[in-house]
Amino acid sequence: VGPDGVRSFDLDMQSGTSDLGHGPDTETWGVNGSYLGPTIRAKRGEKVRMNVSNRLGVTSTLHWHGMHLPAAMDGGPHQLVEPGTTWSPQWTVDQPAATLWYHPHMHGETADHVYRGIAGMFLIDDANGPALPDRYGVDDIPVIVQDKKFNGESLDASSAIFNDTGVLGDEIMVNGTPGPYLDVTTERVRLRLLNASNARVYNFGFSDDQDFQLIGTDGGLLAKPVAMQNLRLSPGARAEIVVALSPDTTTVLRSTPPDLGAGFWNDRFAGGADSFDILQLRAASTLASNAVVPEILSTLPDLGDPTVTRRFDLTSSTSLNNKSMDTNRIDEVVTVGTTEVWEVHNSSGQVHNFHVHDVQFQVLDTDDPSLAGRKDTVYIAPNETRRLLMRFTDFTDPSMPYMFHCHLLRHEDQGLMGQFVVV
Ligand code: C2O
Ligand code: CU
Incomplete structure (x- = not known):
């Protein structure tokens, strides 16, 4: 400092x-x-x-x-x-x-x-947060998940024919480590999951179908923890989970085929048939006690009532509202201090997600507990519509835009992206 x-x-x-x-x-x-x-x-x-x-x-x-x-x-x-x-x-x-x-x-x-x-x-x-496992590297663990392919010693970024989602690897790295394991020394461990893969959607769970608690999503802690067995995470999205272990046991964080909602063949081309072991958790023979997840984690903000609705269509893997990204074109002008609904439809028949810069939004009309908190990236299956409530509180700049786009990185590069300014 x-x-x-x-x-x-x-x-x-x-x-x-x-x-x-x-x-x-x-x-x-x-x-x-x-x-x-x-x-x-x-x-x-x-x-x-x-x-x-x-x-x-x-x-x-x-x-x-x-x-x-x-x-x-x-x-x-x-x-x-x-x-x-x-x-x-x-x-x-x-x-x-x-x-x-x-x-x-x-x-x-x-x-x-x-x-x-x-x-x-x-x-x-945040100094005012609840007590949670928070010893970095001990019971609070970053888990950056990426799938990679190799051609000999080189990273291989090519993708299979018919695959328009981008590179899908056949090997998993966690924090850049292949075949990773973690020696667990505490009764529970908090995993900060980041899907930093270019295109792959994961469906996380544990080897023995053990429950875990979802405590946070992209933009922070949930209001309350939710017990679950499977969690879908698309590229760019994050989740914080807490899992309890018994002494002298091994549990594997794995990914089983995610439901991509694109139909049999499209799901397969987008990696929807793949399973991976992600991270082995090896519990020691004695485990130190650590923070139990409290029943109340945070208070979600009241974003107010929306006064503006904008409609977006993910029209292909290269276009949004039938337009390809132009860095010289401002697509949307938002007035500071307004609450808006962004209604995002996927008419492309392909797998996408949607990410908005600057804000954390609330996903409306869903009872999926993994979408109950602060989100900045959300999966949108073919033919699905997601309504996202967001409030633009400050930081006006008529000449400098923020982005919104699909976070499958090939799609973003190909033009499935737009720009908005806040004025
Ligand atoms: Cu993580 Cu516009 O990106
Ligand atoms: Cu996409």
């Missing part, structure tokens, strides 16, 4: 080599290292500055996914970081405790830059 009261973080985007289980020389990218990046932590109310240096040799950006902040600090396609330069956005963290993340948002190149390895978690802490 400098004399100006701002906490600074130095983030160097760089290339290097990593051992991802296929020899030591796999060419990868990372932040402050050769693959993925450090977990950034900041407190609610804190002023932060990110010094983002680009040593990749190509232009990129770094976006703070899920963060409420001015559009010029957002790290989207308009905040280019040229090779050899440093970009230093600054803002005040002003939102509840949450598991957010960061990744490049270079239009047309996002899928490539993320696949090579640029991504990391951004945790927001």
